[in-house]
Amino acid sequence: MTEAAGSEAGNITVELELVAEVVSQQLESMLSVGNYDAVKLLLKPVQPVDIAEAIGNLPTNLQALAFRFLGKDEAISVYEYLDSATQQSLLRLLRSGEMREVVEEMSPDDRARLLEELPAKVVRQLLSELSPEERRVTAQLLGYEAETAGRLMTTEYIALKENQTAAMALEIVRRRARDTETIYSLYVTDAERCLTGILSLRDLVTADLNARIGDVMTGDVLSVATDTDQEKVARTIQRYDFLAVPVVDSEQRLVGIVTVDDVIDVIEQEATRDLYAAGAVQAGDDDDYFTSNLFTVARRRIVWLSVLVVASFFTSEVIAANEAVLKQVVLLAAFIPLLGGTGGNVGAQSSTVVIRGLSTQSISVLKPLQAVLREAMAGALLGVLMTIVVLPFAWWRGGGALVGVSVGISLLAITTLAATAGAAFPLLFDRMGLDPALMSTPFITTCTDVAGTLIYLKTAQWLLLNLPQLGQAAGISTQFLAASAF
Amino acid sequence: MTEAAGSEAGNITVELELVAEVVSQQLESMLSVGNYDAVKLLLKPVQPVDIAEAIGNLPTNLQALAFRFLGKDEAISVYEYLDSATQQSLLRLLRSGEMREVVEEMSPDDRARLLEELPAKVVRQLLSELSPEERRVTAQLLGYEAETAGRLMTTEYIALKENQTAAMALEIVRRRARDTETIYSLYVTDAERCLTGILSLRDLVTADLNARIGDVMTGDVLSVATDTDQEKVARTIQRYDFLAVPVVDSEQRLVGIVTVDDVIDVIEQEATRDLYAAGAVQAGDDDDYFTSNLFTVARRRIVWLSVLVVASFFTSEVIAANEAVLKQVVLLAAFIPLLGGTGGNVGAQSSTVVIRGLSTQSISVLKPLQAVLREAMAGALLGVLMTIVVLPFAWWRGGGALVGVSVGISLLAITTLAATAGAAFPLLFDRMGLDPALMSTPFITTCTDVAGTLIYLKTAQWLLLNLPQLGQAAGISTQFLAASAF
Secondary structure, three states, X not given: OOOOOOOOOOOOOOOHHHHHXXXXXXXXXXXXXXXXXXXXXXXXOOOHHHHHHHHHHOOHHHHHHHHOOOOHHHHHHHHHHOOHHHHHHHHHHOOHHHHHHHHHXXXXXXXXXXXXXXXXXXXXXXXXXXXHHXXXXXXXXXXXXXXXXXXXXXXXXOEEXXXXXXXXXXXXXXXXXXXXXXXXXXXXXXXXXEEEEEEEHHHHHHOOOOOEHHHHOEOOOOOEEOOOXXXXXXXXXXXXXXXEEEEEXXXXXXXXXXXXXXXXXXXXXXXXXXXXXXXXXXXXXXXXHHHOOHHHHHHHHHHHHHHHHHHHHHHHHHHHHOHHHHHHOHHHHHHHHHHHHHHHHHHHHHHHHHHHHHHHOHHHHOOHHHHHHHHHHHHHHHHHHHHHHHHHHHHHHOOOHHHHHHHHXXXXXXXXXXXXXXXXXXXXXXXXXXXXXXXXXXXXXXXXXXXXXXXXXXXXXXXXXXXXXXXXXXXXXXXXXXXXXX | OOOOOOOOOOOOOOOHXXXXXXXXXXXXXXXXXXXXXXXXXXXXXXXXXXXXXXXXXXXXXXXXXXXXXXXXXXXXXXXXXXXXXXXXXXHHHOOHHHHHHHHXXXXXXXXXXXXXXXXXXXXXXXXXXXXXXXXXXXXXXXHOOOOEXXXXXXXXXXXXXXXXXXXXXXXXXXXXXXXXXXXXEEEEEOOOOEEEEEEEXXXXXXXXXXXXXXXXXXXXXXXXXXXXXXXXXXXXXXXXXXXXEEEXXXXXXXEEEEEHHHHHHHHHHHHHHHHHHHOOOOOOOOOOHHHOOHHHHHHHHHHHHHHHHHHHXXXXXXXXXXXXXXXXXHXXXXXXXXXXXXXXXXXXXXXXXXHHHHHHOHHHHXXXXXXXXXXXXXXXXXXXXXXXXXXXXXXXXXXXXXXXXXXXXXXXXXXXXXXXXXXXXXXXXXXXXXXXXXXXXXXXXXXXXXXXHHXXXXXXXXXXXXXXXXXXXHOOOOHHHHHHOO
């Protein structure tokens, strides 16, 4: 976690997203002409994350050259921010001695992420070069499941003892400040390394120097387990405005902490996932859509598209099966897309608010049945409002009362049904322990399409048979229909 | 910003989202029977945010009673977390003396948010009761536009001078620790209150006690302006893993800081907004969908629905205008929803990834035209893949080559067009300085529907006229069509 410093390229204020681009261009031209003093001057005020992006933008042959200009501490920070392709190519290009030190001193969580991406052979090689302690920590982190607190956490934290004084604790903080991820949350453990309390550096600096840590700390500690899902870890830190949350194993021993900066990335990642699900795109591990090749892109989209196309086959079946009524009143076809589309849109709205509500937990003010009922009522209300506009249009465009009334009646039924289904399916999935976002908007849209088309055509058929006077304006004979109906 | 403490209700570990509910139930029964000692014991280990939610869940007549059990500092924290309805009802129910102190000591940013929601009369009353300094600060914050750094920031920060020593600075930090939002980021200003440097508490505690602050601080400071959009503030903190970012006015004077906990809420709020836009729901100010009444819900949905219904009228027009070809081959109608739907889904995928890419800036690796071209190619590729499945089905279900070939050709055209439009519209909006999320998925879906239906019916018509042998299997005469075409 960086704390508080900043960069502007020179004295010119550059738009945030352009800093790395500008640095990268200057870096490339300086390196090509061998103006190495300028490189050092250029990089001095730039933030590690921007240097990492700038190096990532360089041609491969210049990346290693640029990386060598960084001081030791800076090289480590920059390396942590590099994308995994550049990390790997630096590992190949630079002498293993140079890289060993960088890998040894990386944050354990960033190192675990790096090793995950590497071929097994390279991992074994790298692990064998680490000090026994770092090797142990890395192997431990790699042992936890992806997307859990165990994988997200860092093992670099400051643990104090209850019988230490505030003065002793401050001295420990001072000594460990450089090589630990955060010094702002401090943890108190007993002889078995079990977590017994927590205090902030704020508590410590305001405490009397002779006070016992056991008296200053807070004993009621909220912690997460190593196998807690990363989304839940993120919600905990977000809800309580923590800077970090401790991670304990099954025996309540403190094994690591998750810091707020990692949590922001998790929240962003989960939001991307929800959005992609809403758009029927399969999310990747990283937000790497724009850097992956066309076939990966197609693969991440074709699965959902195929499912939806097959679902559409049912709509085709419904229409084909009701060919008779369409033959009688071809203009009925003109409103199939409108009805399917409106049903889909209402269903999409309902599933969107419910899925997001489940994700942010804002839906918890309602019981599931209440939420579904509320959506059903909202759907009916929206249906009434839209019928006021759509019925006259359909009457006019459809050449008479038959089409108008069929569209009006089915619009009401479809919006109510769509809103109910849009709310109920994600809630059902959630209840069954599945990801509610799987009940994505496009899926609900497509289901609504099938049901809506069926309701519409059956309504029209029924009206033609039972209230034939409605069809008279359109000059429709009901004889053929009567023979083929139902 | 709370730092690091936690709560479990008693010794039983309760699911995070249930803590407040459990506390609220126990609180209600204890208050009703007048067991006030138990109330104090119950609330002691509970986090402010959970107490706030528990109080919010109580019947109105018990809320004020419960609130009075909190110690002064705790009452302030809890009040900051209360929802705005409960905040307002406490203001009414409690004696103004009790509340004056709470409002006086709230964080300036939380107080500004409270006052924003209150009737002008109450605001004047409250402001007049504040100390001159707090009144000035509050009025200043309220003067900034909503959703800017100025509105998000707090004016409680620690400012140091370059010629102070580390020992002096530590003493200032110790003295101010209780009443300032964060002590972990420290700011250095000159005589004109202009920001000249920044240092973290980590830098300070590791510095030599006699070192000059001017020598310890980092001079290259990244700051935001009071009118910087909150989303950009959030991206800055996220990108650089800051705990806080300083806010300066147009003369570079330090006027406040934005802390990471506020930024997490902004990121969440912006993600909700993007998701709601993708689902054609208008986002509210807060994530308050499930607590607002049915008419507010309908109002937030009807606007987009109406726009989309009117857009659907065009699809109806296209179908009605091509009644002739449908009359000849009624089964053509069976594939209108499939084509519109698939086009819509491909367009939704493209707009989803582009809108999200603009939001997380991950799209910046590509130039806008590159991105559109890439999507167009992806659309064409997906179209080819789907045609392989859809064409045989349409041939069979549609009763012959005419429907099969029409569906195949138009599917390819529609997916390519939909992907291009789905990518181009949000990019165009972004370029024009508008919110790309306005080019929402449903909007693109509906546009694709119109274009797709037109392409499909015109293709079928052209095939019937120019390759009449395709229609023979379906027993279609082309005479009528020839007379009415185009």
